[in-house]
Amino acid sequence: MISNESHEKYSPEVRKELDATNWEEIWPRLLKYAESRARKFRLLGITDLDPHDLVARAIALAYGTGPNKSYRNWNKQKYQDLTHFLISVIKSITSHTYDQFYPIQKDSVSLDATPVETGELVPLSPKSPETLLVEETDYLKLKQSIQEAIKGDEELELIFVCFEDGIAKPREISAETGYEIEKVNNALKRLRRKMKNLLKN
Amino acid sequence: MGTHEKDKLIILLDAMTDSMGSSEGQPIEDVIAELKEEGFDINTSRKRIFESINMASQAAKRQQLDVAREERLAAEAKISSRIGKYYNWTKEQLLEKMQEISVIPGSEFSFSYRELETKTEEDLAALLEDLEITEAIEEEKDKDEK
Numbered sequence: 001m002i003s004n005e006s007h008e009k010y011s012p013e014v015r016k017e018l019d020a021t022n023w024e025e026i027w028p029r030l031l032k033y034a035e036s037r038a039r040k041f042r043l044l045g046i047t048d049l050d051p052h053d054l055v056a057r058a059i060a061l062a063y064g065t066g067p068n069k070s071y072r073n074w075n076k077q078k079y080q081d082l083t084h085f086l087i088s089v090i091k092s093i094t095s096h097t098y099d100q101f102y103p104i105q106k107d108s109v110s111l112d113a114t115p116v117e118t119g120e121l122v123p124l125s126p127k128s129p130e131t132l133l134v135e136e137t138d139y140l141k142l143k144q145s146i147q148e149a150i151k152g153d154e155e156l157e158l159i160f161v162c163f164e165d166g167i168a169k170p171r172e173i174s175a176e177t178g179y180e181i182e183k184v185n186n187a188l189k190r191l192r193r194k195m196k197n198l199l200k201n
Numbered sequence: 202m203g204t205h206e207k208d209k210l211i212i213l214l215d216a217m218t219d220s221m222g223s224s225e226g227q228p229i230e231d232v233i234a235e236l237k238e239e240g241f242d243i244n245t246s247r248k249r250i251f252e253s254i255n256m257a258s259q260a261a262k263r264q265q266l267d268v269a270r271e272e273r274l275a276a277e278a279k280i281s282s283r284i285g286k287y288y289n290w291t292k293e294q295l296l297e298k299m300q301e302i303s304v305i306p307g308s309e310f311s312f313s314y315r316e317l318e319t320k321t322e323e324d325l326a327a328l329l330e331d332l333e334i335t336e337a338i339e340e341e342k343d344k345d346e347k
């Protein structure tokens with residue numbers, strides 16, 4: 001069952017806050033984030049996760065009504081606002097080791113395949129040596145494709161190095177690269193377009 | 202590509218998609234504009250997500266009712282097992298039980314023995330039942346608070 005790290009009971013008091021939330025200010029941010037995380041799976045060719053479903057699942061977990069009554073408690077010390085909390089839930093749902101999902105097969109992983117116990121995505125069957133070979137080649141090809149897509153864009157090339165170090169927050173990328181935050185955000189917009197084109201091809 | 206290299210690529214992809222999905226400090230209008238650019242039909246997306254919120258909220262309310270019903274049934278079962286328990290007791294037995302209850306540490310009940318003696322067996326049995334039902338309700342409340 002999904003819960004927070006300490007496995008404490010669900011705190012239903014949060015439901016009142018969720019009901020009183022101005023979702024107009026939140027849902028586009030959640031959808032943007034979910035779309036980006038779903039893209040990760042698309043890049044890997046694993047599945048076409050619907051970002052709306054990812055948002056819906058995060059909301060259900062916050063309400064304590066996930067599959068098999070799974071839930072997530074909102075740790076307000078860690079996530080001061082609801083947007084950050086729900087984004088962390090989406091991140092968690094989509095933060096699986098890719099090993100679990102190989103071999104790459106469309107329709108292999110879907111939201112319908114969510115195991116009742118965990119509310120997470122379902123791992124696929126064990127890998128054969130042939131599959132492992134395919135997997136390694138695919139990973140290598142994918143990295144090369146991304147590098148090819150950003151080739152010549154100096155800012156993105158430098159930001160790519162940040163990604164390799166696991167630096168994800170635009171503020172941190174700005175501090176690391178010395179670029180103004182606006183420059184980072186514009187570069188990320190370009191990256192989104194490039195990734196969209198990459199997925200089209 | 203070895204496992205180590207593969208793990209590095211996973212870190213890269215996680216950071217990249219995390220970063221591309223960030224909207225921190227971005228006005229909501231810009232986020233919506235980006236979603237449109239991505240090909241989302243904003244009205245449809247909004248409708249779908251609000252439906253999800255509504256469904257989760259309704260499911261939470263149903264769950265709340267289920268929990269309340271379970272608690273009520275448990276309390277009722279406990280109470281019903283105590284009804285009629287003292288009907289065949291003698292007056293002496295009932296008075297003795299009353300005294301037992303009043304000397305339990307932490308007991309909020311105290312009785313005037315002289316006053317109790319004036320009561321009938323039925324009155325005393327009913328009084329004991331009331332006390333036990335009150336106690337059962339208190340126990341349930343304590344459980345909920347824990």
